[in-house]
Amino acid sequence: MARLEIDNLTKRYGDFHAARDVTLDVPEGEFLVLLGPSGCGKTTTLRMIAGFVEPTAGSVKIGGRDVTMLPPWKRNTGLVFQNYALFPHLTVGQNVAFGLEMRSVPKAEIDTKIVEALKLVRLDHLIDRLPRQLSGGQQQRVALARALAFRPDVLLLDEPLSNLDAKLRGEVRVEIRNLQQRLGITTVMVTHDQEEALTMADRLVVMRAGGIRQIGTQQDLYERPSDHFVADFVGRSSFLKGTMSGHDLTTRGGLHVRCAATVEGPAVMALRPERVFVDTKPIADVENTFEGKVEFVSYLGGMIDIHIRLSPEDQVIAQVPNHDIALPGVGETVHVGWAATSAVFPADADLQE
Ligand SMILES: Nc1ncnc2c1ncn2[C@@H]1O[C@H](COP(=O)(O)OP(=O)(O)OP(=O)(O)O)[C@@H](O)[C@H]1O
Ligand SMILES: [Mg+2]
Incomplete structure (x- = not known):
């Protein structure tokens, strides 16, 4: 766990700003949610934090260390995407091992860490299964175990629940939140599901057209929206x-x-x-x-x-x-x-x- 600081992070594709001057200070252990309509730059911002998208300008610091120029595997961030992205031909255990091997964890430690991570998501009994032998919710929990196995400083979640049905979504939501609090891991999650954002976040960031419109708690956004857009996007209003x-x-x-x-x-x-x-x-x-x-x-x-x-x-x-x-x-x-x-x-x- 660590503090995450993003300073004026910008991504341009030609003349188009996918993200514009995004500045965030996420204290150690906070669960921050990026919320906004499709195409507003949530994934772009998350991928710049992870190191998969190179920023046009700005910087990313994790635990006080500038990681802007580092490749993803040197940033110690754990990532979970919408579509699980498990390797279909690898078992649950091998999938979790992948992130550890990428980070050159000594062989002797890998097996212990795999079991530890799978225990966190209560799936250690399924270690030898293949992804296709798991339900959607179980696959997503394996993805979470894989992201947590190497104890990342920052956990990044991009719509991790959107492929799950409503009931499972509710369950995995609680599970992720409990785990995050128990481990005290600094987390940034992207979603465009308002209810999910409101129930999981410590603080929320409302984005529009690449920029930040408002940062605050649930109450801040609901009681004191900063503008017409936020009042319209968060909660219901008659105008x-x-x-x-x-x-x-x-x-x-x-x-x-x-x-x-x-x-x-x-x-x-x-x-x-x-x-x-x-x-x-x-x-x-x-x-x-x-x-x-x-x-x-x-x-x-x-x-x-x-x-x-x-x-x-x-x-x-x-x-x-x-x-x-x-x-x-x-x-x-x-x-x-x-x-x-x-x-x-x-x-x-x-x-x-
Ligand atoms: N490689 C790229 N080249 C050009 N434009 C891109 C590229 N990647 C993203 N964009 C554009 O940048 C904008 C932001 O994209 P991004 O994926 O960050 O949106 P998002 O907020 O995650 O949306 P969604 O909720 O639909 O996932 C979009 O308009 C998208 O078309
Ligand atoms: Mg996205």
Whole structure:
């Protein structure tokens, strides 16, 4: 385990920036997740840390040592990819041995280390099987054992769970997280699965178009998204779009919405569905109250989503706990309210429909 420092890491292909000025400081033992839409540069960043992609600029330090110019096998990073990448003709034990042999671990130690690593993922009894004689989840755990066998300073995981079915994904997720905490191993994982990111990470990095948009804990991202994109990408929000003047947002549909913060010009207010209140009578104690028509009610078990139309251009979703209350029916008029302290951002032109 070690601290990982990435400074202004950049990868250009011709004029195109696959990653741009990525700077991260990952303390020893942290589980950091890179999250972002397809093509935003997550894998490129991870591969630059591992040494499989040569950066155009910037540096990578592991445990205070600059490894930017070192080949992958001299960086002491363990890697697990989406598609297991086990050698099909080698047994489980031989697959795990591979990483150790690459690093010239003495022969006498290899056998012990293989068993140790397989015990970590509870697969030591399958040491002589071939990959095709294992389930997907077991194969992925072998890949994990292979990455951990030489006790890497940094563990790098690129969508390690995306080929597994939902139930297995949940199990292996917990297993990886427990193991990572037990070993105290600094870990960077890439995913575009929000739930996975939120449940596993100590901190998250939201990327877009090669760059970092926000770094923070789950609460930071959810409660204080830095911009329109992050508010849209992490968690759910209803966006009221319009033009702002002072503390007044005039929406496209002509509503006047009071905002605590202020942004000049084209702006959006982001409303988390559980912060939108619905009632049959006017809502007290919030600055913004409107009447709207229920368009759609979606029953989610413990929670219920109520989609409410406020104007031809403005719609909000309210999420209410399922407390056995009478739900408004489609077409009914209801009162809706939310606080002026809800987030407002300059409108991101790329996110306007
Ligand atoms: N060798 C390459 N040559 C040119 N462009 C590349 C190369 N490798 C990656 N890119 C481009 O760089 C961008 C970032 O790719 P990357 O694989 O890092 O995305 P990602 O965030 O991992 O996406 P996904 O979630 O789909 O895996 C993409 O637009 C991709 O097309
Ligand atoms: Mg990728």
